[in-house]
Amino acid sequence: MTSMDIVRRLDNLVPNEAKRIGSRDPLPRLLAQLVARAGEPVTVExxxxxxxASALFEGRRHVVALRLTGVDARERRVRFDAGLEEAEWTLPGHFVADISIDEQRSTPQDEWIELSALTIEDW
Incomplete structure (x- = not known):
């Protein structure tokens, strides 16, 4: 499993990832918005x-695991969950067709959120 310390590298996430993959993958921008919604400290695990693709649409399926830490991690997880499916996402050239939480778990030190999202190319 790969881990990324998003708190220290957020400024570099979107530009470098977009250049590296050379495609229109909206994942870096989606990650930045998910991290902002979760609040700090959070790690993209x-x-x-x-x-x-379907008969009419093309897009990408994303799976993300976040680890929230800190004394307020549980409250931040509850806020993260509230209204997630109705949230607005800014993804140039794409839109979020579906987003849902697949699993949540708590440990004494942190809160975990695993979610799936489907983004569709907006022609």
Missing amino acids: RATSRPW
Whole structure:
């Protein structure tokens, strides 16, 4: 499993990732917005993206695991969850067609959120 300390590298996440993959993958921008919604301190423990298509649409399926730490981690997780499916996301060239929490768990030190999202290319 790969871990990324998003707190120290947020300024570098979106530009470098977009250049590296050379595609229109909206995952870096989605991650930045998910991290902002979760609040600090948060770590992206896993983030994957793969192509997705139907007869009419093309997009990407994303799976993200976040670890929230700090004394207010539980409250931040509850706020993160509230209204997630109705939240507005800014992803140039894409829109979020579906986003849902797959699993949540608590440990004495942190809160975990695992979620899935489907982004569709906005032609």
